[in-house]
Amino acid sequence: MLFTRTLLKRHTVLPGFDLALGLSILYLSLIVLVPLSAAFLKTFTLTWPQFVEAVSTPRVLASYRLTFGASFMAALLNVVFGMIVAWVLVRYRFPGQRLVDALVDLPFALPTAVAGIALTAIWAQNGSLGQYLPFKVSYTPLGVWVALVFIGLPFVVRTVQPVLEDLSRELEEAAATLGASRWQTVRLVVLPILMPALLTGFALAFARALGEYGSVIFIAGNMPLVSEITPLLIITKLEQYDYAGATAIAVVMLVASFAMLLTINLLQAWARRRQGGIA
Numbered sequence: 615m616l617f618t619r620t621l622l623k624r625h626t627v628l629p630g631f632d633l634a635l636g637l638s639i640l641y642l643s644l645i646v647l648v649p650l651s652a653a654f655l656k657t658f659t660l661t662w663p664q665f666v667e668a669v670s671t672p673r674v675l676a677s678y679r680l681t682f683g684a685s686f687m688a689a690l691l692n693v694v695f696g697m698i699v700a701w702v703l704v705r706y707r708f709p710g711q712r713l714v715d716a717l718v719d720l721p722f723a724l725p726t727a728v729a730g731i732a733l734t735a736i737w738a739q740n741g742s743l744g745q746y747l748p749f750k751v752s753y754t755p756l757g758v759w760v761a762l763v764f765i766g767l768p769f770v771v772r773t774v775q776p777v778l779e780d781l782s783r784e785l786e787e788a789a790a791t792l793g794a795s796r797w798q799t800v801r802l803v804v805l806p807i808l809m810p811a812l813l814t815g816f817a818l819a820f821a822r823a824l825g826e827y828g829s830v831i832f833i834a835g836n837m838p839l840v841s842e843i844t845p846l847l848i849i850t851k852l853e854q855y856d857y858a859g860a861t862a863i864a865v866v867m868l869v870a871s872f873a874m875l876l877t878i879n880l881l882q883a884w885a886r887r888r889q890g891g892i893a
Contacts, residue, residue, distance in 0.1 A: 650868065656861040668862040673838050674847060680755055681844040682870070685823035688762035689770075692819045693812055696770025703771075704778040718772070721765045726828025733761055734833045753835030758843060761829045766819035773815035777808055806888075813882040817875055824871055 660668065668674075703715055721729065737744040737751035737760060744751055751757050781804070789799040827845045834841040844867055851860035 653861045653864050653868070656858055657865045660858050660862060664858075665862050668859045669866045673842070674844075674863060676839045677842050677844040677847045678866075678870075680758060680841065681824060681867075684755060684759045684762055684843075685820050688759055688766050688823050689816050689820040691763055692766045692770045693816050696767055696815060696819075697774050697808065697812060699767070700771045700774040700778055704775060718768050720768075722768050726765070726826070727832070729764060729829040730761065730832030733757075733764060733829065737833065752833050753837070753841060755834075755841055757833040757835070758830055758841060761833050762823040762826060765826055765829055766823050769818035769822060770812070770815035773818065774808060774811045777811040781807060806885075809885040810882050813878055813885060817878040817882075820878075821871065821875060824867065 657665065699718065703711065703718075734741070734752050734757075736742050737757060739745060739750060739752070741752070749756075751760060785803050785807075786799050789803045794802065825845060827843075827849070830843055831846055834843060834846075836842050836846055844863060848860045848863050848867075851857075851863065
């Protein structure tokens with residue numbers, strides 16, 4: 615045992631492991647655990663019937679359905695088109711490629727309020743695109759979904775792009791040599807390798823969409839039971855000095871988000887193990 619500990623200390627790449635680990639745990643506790651614990655502690659001031667009533671009113675349930683449903687569908691769409699955008703940026707060379715590559719990061723740098731105003735100006739009924747549509751986009755759940763698609767795309771592209779850059783083209787050429795069609799090559803060769811990155815991109819886009827506020831409130835219309843998202847409902851509770859009610863809704867969001875992200879991480883780990891087993 616002593617020899618093993620001495621060997622581990624001798625071959626540690628970075629010195630000061632104990633100190634670095636302690637600082638990491640302290641930092642994560644201050645930044646993550648303490649604020650989350652405060653939300654739980656404030657919620658515990660409610661009795662169980664009060665908690666159930668606070669998180670299960672028709673208005674709150676409608677905001678859950680819209681927030682989680684729109685976030686899931688937006689992340690799902692971004693997985694498909696994010697992979698296509700990443701593939702084009704990695705596999706092809708064309709004029710203006712660097713400009714397109716920079717545009718992918720625009721939702722990262724753009725203030726959320728600016729994004730919301732821009733999307734509303736485009737998709738409103740008198741907007742540059744909305745005036746030609748036979749249906750409404752702004753001030754509807756569809757508008758919420760459009761905003762979440764806009765802010766979530768870079769997470770998928772930037773997660774998949776490095777994996778595609780490391781993916782050897784010889785694998786695709788070998789599959790073609792063995793008689794595989796393009797679709798078979800994508801389905802049997804490319805997608806299994808990209809699956810962990812796609813799941814990571816989906817998780818990041820989904821998590822980002824759940825907490826999005828600034829770009830959504832402008833285009834959503836914020837109508838209760840129709841286009842009101844849960845983060846806005848939490849802000850409304852805080853403005854009404856209903857702190858316990860706000861933290862109760864936040865706790866439900868936190869637990870549900872953690873459960874879904876944990877499931878996605880488990881699927882990602884399974885995909886990596888399966889990929890390693892096939893390799």
